[in-house]
Amino acid sequence: xxxxxxxxxxxxxxTGEKVFLECVQDMDHENMFWYRQDPxxxxxxxxxxxxxxxxxxxxxxxxxxxxxxxxxxxxxxLESASTNQTSMYLCASSLGPGSGDEQYFGPGTRLTVx
Amino acid sequence: xxxxxxxxxxxxxxxxxxxxNCTYTxxxxxxLYWYKQEPGAGLQLLTYIFSNMDMKQDQRLTxxxxxxxxxLSLRIADTQTGDSAIYFCAESELxxxxxxxVFGTGTRLLVSP
Numbered sequence: 001x002x003x004x005x006x007x008x009x010x011x012x013x014x015t016g017e018k019v020f021l022e023c024v025q026d027m028d029h030e031n032m033f034w035y036r037q038d039p040x041x042x043x044x045x046x047x048x049x050x051x052x053x054x055x056x057x058x059x060x061x062x063x064x065x066x067x068x069x070x071x072x073x074x075x076x077x078l079e080s081a082s083t084n085q086t087s088m089y090l091c092a093s094s095l096g097p098g099s100g101d102e103q104y105f106g107p108g109t110r111l112t113v114x
Numbered sequence: 115x116x117x118x119x120x121x122x123x124x125x126x127x128x129x130x131x132x133x134x135n136c137t138y139t140x141x142x143x144x145x146l147y148w149y150k151q152e153p154g155a156g157l158q159l160l161t162y163i164f165s166n167m168d169m170k171q172d173q174r175l176t177x178x179x180x181x182x183x184x185x186l187s188l189r190i191a192d193t194q195t196g197d198s199a200i201y202f203c204a205e206s207e208l209x210x211x212x213x214x215x216v217f218g219t220g221t222r223l224l225v226s227p
Contacts, residue, residue: 004156033214040122042202042219043157058214090156102147103215105156 003027004106006091012112019078021109023091030095032074033103034058034066037088049074081113118205118218125224132190134221136203139184143205146179147215148188151200160188160201190223198225 007022025032031050035043035058045058047066055066063085067075074093078085088110092103118138126132138146144165149157163170163177163186170177176189186203200220207216 035217040219042118043217045214048214092157102159102162103157105149105158107154107156 004091004093004104006089006106006109008109009107010110010112012114013078013081014114015082017081017113019081019111019113021076021078021089021091021111023074023076023093023106024072025074025093025104026072027093027095027104028071029093029104030071031093032068033092033094034064034074034076035090035092036060037090037108043090046076081111083113085111086113087111118203118216120201120203120218120221122219123222123224125226126193128193128195128225128227130193132193132197132223132225134188134190134201134203134223136186136188136218137184138186138203138205138216138218140205140207140216141181141184142208145206146177146186147204147206148175148177148186149202149204149217151202151220153199157202193223193225195225195227198223 004025013019033048034046044060049055049068065077088108090108091106094103120136147162148160150160151157174191178187200222202217202220204215204217
């Protein structure tokens with residue numbers, strides 16, 4: 001079974017703090033993704049990575065950065081958290097091209113910025 | 115970018131069939147997907163259909179694809195209260211040589227006893 005884990009289920013941070021969200025997958029997947037989920041907006045892609053040290057901006061990268069130093073780990077960084085970044089953050093991974101692009105999701109981190 | 119649209123809510127009675135609809139815009143999508151999200155959980159792949167197929171059946175689930183109208187539907191037969199969840203459709207999009215998924219807004223299915 002593919003397992004994608006996220007470091008926290010719930011997180012409360014103050015405005016201006018630096019926030020790290022960690023994601024680990026155990027299936028040697030090439031691709032990893034960070035989404036945020038907001039009611040009525042569905043999932044929006046923040047960043048993705050198709051290889052170690054490679055990253056690509058998604059649809060809403062502003063205010064975020066990412067790090068992928070090891071294949072199994074993909075971190076999302078909020079350099080200076082703001083209240084409009086209060087959301088559910090979902091990490092996903094997929095095997096790679098030709099695999100059907102099925103993405104496996106972690107349970108999510110609900111971040112509240114006060 | 116591409117756009118995937120779904121209605122936000124659907125309410126059915128237990129035992130009825132549920133039909134969740136989705137329209138997409140990228141005619142070059144290779145695969146189209148249905149994901150399910152239960153309360154407090156991440157998304158789980160329910161089923162997917164290859165773009166050259168019209169229909170796919172998997173136990174209580176039937177996926178219909180109308181490529182001409184870019185319309186995808188998910189039918190759940192004999193809907194149970196445990197089917198209450200948010201259902202997302204997604205299309206694959208080719209960007210800078212890399213395939214990524216574009217998700218719809220999700221349809222919240224409420225099944226009443």
